[in-house]
Amino acid sequence: MTKDLEQGAAIATNILAKGVASLDSPPPPVRPTVIEASRGWVPLKLSLLWEYREVLYFLVWRDIKVRYRQTLIGATWAIIQPFTTMVVFSVFFGRLAKMPSDGMPYPLFAFAALVPWTFFANGLALSANSLVHSGHLITKVYFPRLLVPMARVLTGLPDFALSFLVLLGMIWWYGLLHSRPALAWLPALALLAFVTSLGVGLWLSALNVQYRDVQHAVPFLIQVWLFATPIAYPVSLLPEPWRTIYGLNPMVGVVEGFRWALLGRGNTPGPTAVASALAALAILITGAFFFRRVERTFADVI
Amino acid sequence: MTAVAVRVDNLGKQYRIGGDRPAGELMAREVVSRLAVAPFHKLVGAARRLWTLPTNGTAPRSSAPHHIWALRHVSFEVPRGQILGIIGANGAGKSTLLKILSRITEPTEGRVEIYGRVASLLEVGTGFHPELTGRENVYLSGALLGMRKAEIDRKLGEIIAFAEVAKFAETPVKHYSSGMYVRLAFAVAAHLEPDILIVDEVLAVGDVAFQRKCLDKMEDVRQRGRTVLFVSHNMQAVTRLCERVLLVSGGAVQEDGPASEVARRYLLSSLRATPTATWEDPRTAPGDEIVRLRSVRVVDESEHTIASLDIRRPVGIEMVYDVFEAGHVLVPAYHLYNESGTCVFVTHDVAPEWRGRIRPCGRFTSLVWVPGNFFAEGVLFVWASISTHRPFRNHVTCRDVVAFHVTDTLDGDSARGDWDGNIAGIVRPLLTWTTTSRALPSSIHHAHQADP
Numbered sequence: 001m002t003k004d005l006e007q008g009a010a011i012a013t014n015i016l017a018k019g020v021a022s023l024d025s026p027p028p029p030v031r032p033t034v035i036e037a038s039r040g041w042v043p044l045k046l047s048l049l050w051e052y053r054e055v056l057y058f059l060v061w062r063d064i065k066v067r068y069r070q071t072l073i074g075a076t077w078a079i080i081q082p083f084t085t086m087v088v089f090s091v092f093f094g095r096l097a098k099m100p101s102d103g104m105p106y107p108l109f110a111f112a113a114l115v116p117w118t119f120f121a122n123g124l125a126l127s128a129n130s131l132v133h134s135g136h137l138i139t140k141v142y143f144p145r146l147l148v149p150m151a152r153v154l155t156g157l158p159d160f161a162l163s164f165l166v167l168l169g170m171i172w173w174y175g176l177l178h179s180r181p182a183l184a185w186l187p188a189l190a191l192l193a194f195v196t197s198l199g200v201g202l203w204l205s206a207l208n209v210q211y212r213d214v215q216h217a218v219p220f221l222i223q224v225w226l227f228a229t230p231i232a233y234p235v236s237l238l239p240e241p242w243r244t245i246y247g248l249n250p251m252v253g254v255v256e257g258f259r260w261a262l263l264g265r266g267n268t269p270g271p272t273a274v275a276s277a278l279a280a281l282a283i284l285i286t287g288a289f290f291f292r293r294v295e296r297t298f299a300d301v302i
Numbered sequence: 303m304t305a306v307a308v309r310v311d312n313l314g315k316q317y318r319i320g321g322d323r324p325a326g327e328l329m330a331r332e333v334v335s336r337l338a339v340a341p342f343h344k345l346v347g348a349a350r351r352l353w354t355l356p357t358n359g360t361a362p363r364s365s366a367p368h369h370i371w372a373l374r375h376v377s378f379e380v381p382r383g384q385i386l387g388i389i390g391a392n393g394a395g396k397s398t399l400l401k402i403l404s405r406i407t408e409p410t411e412g413r414v415e416i417y418g419r420v421a422s423l424l425e426v427g428t429g430f431h432p433e434l435t436g437r438e439n440v441y442l443s444g445a446l447l448g449m450r451k452a453e454i455d456r457k458l459g460e461i462i463a464f465a466e467v468a469k470f471a472e473t474p475v476k477h478y479s480s481g482m483y484v485r486l487a488f489a490v491a492a493h494l495e496p497d498i499l500i501v502d503e504v505l506a507v508g509d510v511a512f513q514r515k516c517l518d519k520m521e522d523v524r525q526r527g528r529t530v531l532f533v534s535h536n537m538q539a540v541t542r543l544c545e546r547v548l549l550v551s552g553g554a555v556q557e558d559g560p561a562s563e564v565a566r567r568y569l570l571s572s573l574r575a576t577p578t579a580t581w582e583d584p585r586t587a588p589g590d591e592i593v594r595l596r597s598v599r600v601v602d603e604s605e606h607t608i609a610s611l612d613i614r615r616p617v618g619i620e621m622v623y624d625v626f627e628a629g630h631v632l633v634p635a636y637h638l639y640n641e642s643g644t645c646v647f648v649t650h651d652v653a654p655e656w657r658g659r660i661r662p663c664g665r666f667t668s669l670v671w672v673p674g675n676f677f678a679e680g681v682l683f684v685w686a687s688i689s690t691h692r693p694f695r696n697h698v699t700c701r702d703v704v705a706f707h708v709t710d711t712l713d714g715d716s717a718r719g720d721w722d723g724n725i726a727g728i729v730r731p732l733l734t735w736t737t738t739s740r741a742l743p744s745s746i747h748h749a750h751q752a753d754p
Contacts (some may be wrong), residue, residue: 032309035405035414058445066433069474135589140424141446142405299407302319 025042033240042292048144054229055143059151064158078159079166081122082114089114093232102234103265112262113231113255115167116190119160120197121222123153126202128218136302145295146288149201160190163269171262182261187267189257196250196280202287206294209302229255235272247272250280306417307498307529308380308403313412315398319586321731344571358369372398373553376412382497385530387544387561389568392702395553396533397502400424403531403688404500418497418529421448423557425502425696427487432476432693436467439475443490458492480694492519499523503701505532518643540643577609579703589688589698598686600706613710613717613730620669621686623698625661630690632661632697634668636683639702646682646728675717675732677708678725680703 029212049056068074086107093099094106101109129147131138136146169176208214229251230237238246253276257269349414373395380386390396401407401415404422429446430439431553432504440461444454454461465486467478475483521543523530534540540547540561547564549557578599581587587594602608603619611617619636651657651668684706687699710718710730717732718725 032415032417033405033420035402035416037409037411054451055445057451058442062431062434062438062442065438066431069433137429137446139401139406141422141428143446204433296408299401 016024018247038296040293041289044146044288044292045144052147056147056151056154059147060154063151063155067155072133075159075162078162082111082118082163083166085118086111086114089232099233100237102236102259104259104263108170108174108176108263109234109259110231111136111167111170113229115160115163116193116254116258117226117229117231117251118163119156119190120193120254121157122159122227123194124200124204126155126220127198128204129215130201131205131217131298132212132302138302139299144203145298146281146291149205149291150198153198153201156197167262176263178264180261180264182264185257185261188275188299189254189261190275192250192257192280193254195284199280199283199285199287202284202291206287209298210294225249225251230256239261244271244275247275248279250276250283252276253280255264305382306379307382308417308531309415310376310378310403311415311655313373313376313399313402313414313415314371314410315395315402315407316369316371316410318369336694353679371553373402373409376553376555378548378555378558380529380531382417382529383524383527384546385524385532385544387540387547388531388533388550388563389540390550394550396550398553399550400500400502400531400533407466413675416498419495420467420493420498421494422500423447423491423497423502424500426484426694427490430475430483430487433474435472435474436462436465436478439486440490441595443487444493444675445495447490449494449555461486461489461493475682476693480691485696488519496528498529498531500531501533502673503532515572521636524660532595577702577704577706579606581741587624588700589623592630593623593632593697595686595687595688595698595703596622596624598622598684598700598703600684600704608706610707610709611677612678613708614715614732615675616674617705617706618669618671618673619639619684620667622665622667623688623690624665625663628662629660631692632656632660632687633691635687635689636670638685639683639685640678640728641683644728646677667733676729678727678730679708679710681705681707 014095036089068077071077089110090107094101099106104112130149130152131145138145138148168177204214204218228249234244235243235252235256253269253273257273259265260268349522354721376395376399388396388399389626392404396664398407399423400422402409403416404424406422406424414590427443429443431442434538441454441457441531443450445451448676449457462468465482465488466590467482467486470478470482476488478486524543530543532540532544544561546555547558547561548555549568578597580597581595584596587596589595596621600609600611602611603616603618605618605620606616608643618726621634623634625632631652635648636663637648638646649670652671682705683702684704685697685699686703689696710716710725712718712722714720717730
């Protein structure tokens with residue numbers, strides 16, 4: 001009871017204090033926010049994304065914080081996934097099938113590809129389901145929806161960094177760790193993986209809102225894509241011009257680029273890499289516009 | 303100075319309802335061939351829809367039978383510094399209006415201009431994540447509601463203190479009591495400093511202290527010359543807080559005027575409230591991915607639906623709901639409000655069968671009995687809700703979902719006895735009176751008789 005009274009008094013003082021303060025509060029901005037029906041294709045409004053960058057930061061921060069809570073081995077999972085796949089590939093493709101690996105030790109050959117691949121595949125899987133899983137936010141609060149799949153892909157960065165460290169450790173163990181100028185290409189290649197993951201994620205997450213078929217198709221898509229990318233086998237198995245066309249799968253450029261930059265062997269990025277970069281950009285841009293086009297119905301359909 | 307804060311001009315929102323056309327009568331051969339090609343037809347149809355659906359502004363759509371206008375021809379202006387109440391029955395279009403003003407969904411036609419920074423509070427604890435600590439959730443929720451990180455840094459201590467959870471700031475909110483959860487969520491909202499605050503009454507579902515805090519906060523906001531749009535069913539709150547009220551009905555603004563007048567008319571029109579509510583389509587039924595309400599009804603002792611109740615008879619309120627996701631403890635509850643918006647009581651399911659037990663998937667029917675000789679005369683409005691209490695999560699709240707009329711009798715065997723006038727009070731229990739008597743001492747008896 002006394003507590004209530006105290007609180008009441010506190011609120012009253014608050015009101016008085018703020019009432020006085022309001023006298024010199026700034027006038028409302030002259031330019032209003034306009035809410036109208038949009039039609040057809042709409043601009044991306046990248047400036048809005050910048051304005052809401054802190055929301056993006058907190059969404060990523062939340063996902064990273066929550067990700068390994070209540071797990072026993074925490075972030076070790078980030079390493080186990082690509083590492084186990086590498087071991088399996090090394091045994092079945094490397095040892096049993098005697099798959100060529102462009103002169104690299106097969107485990108290294110596979111792992112250098114699996115590290116960016118895992119970042120891509122996890123980002124894709126998470127972002128494809130991101131809108132559906134964020135339904136409670138999308139129906140309750142406004143912010144640019146593009147941030148949702150974007151945050152999900154970015155969430156994979158710490159995992160990517162961790163497994164990259166393991167990759168460096170492996171290269172060192174094989175005695176192949178040298179500084180070389182090609183290493184400078186790595187950030188660009190990681191960006192290419194990010195762009196591809198986000199681009200496909202934008203398409204799929206937006207489609208998933210309307211058609212939940214997508215969430216059933218995603219694991220299947222990732223599996224097919226894994227084998228359509230030279231992870232277990234070298235791209236040199238393919239002759240030109242098929243190789244360049246093959247590069248339209250942006251992950252070909254990423255995976256080949258990683259091997260080349262880190263190990264100094266394999267194929268120097270050429271037309272394949274250009275094809276990959278262009279394809280990734282095309283997916284991202286069309287994905288972003290498609291997303292914006294269907295975005296207006298998210299809250300109604302989700 | 304009458305600067306405009308919000309200007310709504312000829313606003314309309316159309317929703318698509320239903321799905322594929324009914325199949326009609328088909329011959330067996332056709333059925334088989336259709337089954338074979340159906341998935342492809344669906345895919346083609348889906349692709350076509352996906353390109354046409356988003357252009358939700360095209361006019362010819364209005365005549366199509368699969369489309370309904372949730373809101374149409376709505377225009378009003380809110381001057382800066384006004385508290386505007388928005389009332390209306392379920393499905394009247396209030397929530398749609400709220401969602402458009404909050405930029406959660408786009409209008410189909412018309413235009414809204416908003417002058418200033420908007421914060422909308424459509425739920426308790428926007429963005430709260432159960433695994434995150436209290437402090438972390440303040441940041442997350444604050445950012446989503448429009449606060450800058452620097453601003454949250456500055457106000458963090460104040461928010462935690464206001465919520466009275468200082469000791470648990472580093473505890474994941476999934477371990478919070480529902481009271482703590484709600485206090486923290488509200489504390490974040492209370493420290494927003496928008497020019498325009500949009501509040502859904504969902505916020506006012508909580509214990510009495512919390513409701514009062516909400517109302518006090520809005521009072522506070524008004525004192526500071528901010529604009530508030532307050533959607534409510536609570537007549538007392540509306541008349542106490544708002545100078546002006548919009549009554550939304552059938553997707554249009556039916557009344558716009560001084561609060562007390564509009565509130566009274568609203569009560570009259572809502573006397574037509576029904577004793578049953580049913581949702582045929584599980585996809586649009588109220589609820590979330592865990593549980594959805596399918597029907598609510600008011601029944602008599604023989605479980606027949608009734609709209610009018612003899613004050614002496616018990617009344618049952620039944621809700622049928624589908625649990626889609628197993629593994630949650632669910633607590634069905636009812637709030638009962640009388641005509642003047644006073645909550646008569648709240649009842650939770652505390653029966654041992656499901657108390658604290660996780661539910662499997664399935665269809666559940668929960669029925670509660672209110673004994674006879676309990677309510678006062680008048681209309682009782684029922685809010686049905688289903689929540690999980692630890693951590694608190696409200697799955698469904700359906701306001702005024704059903705209503706019934708309680709009538710007293712002049713038979714003489716109710717609490718009214720032989721009195722035929724008005725009786726005050728929000729309940730009218732038939733209580734046991736006992737009166738004993740003994741003979742007066744003769745001295746008093748004689749004195750009384752001698753008096754005149």
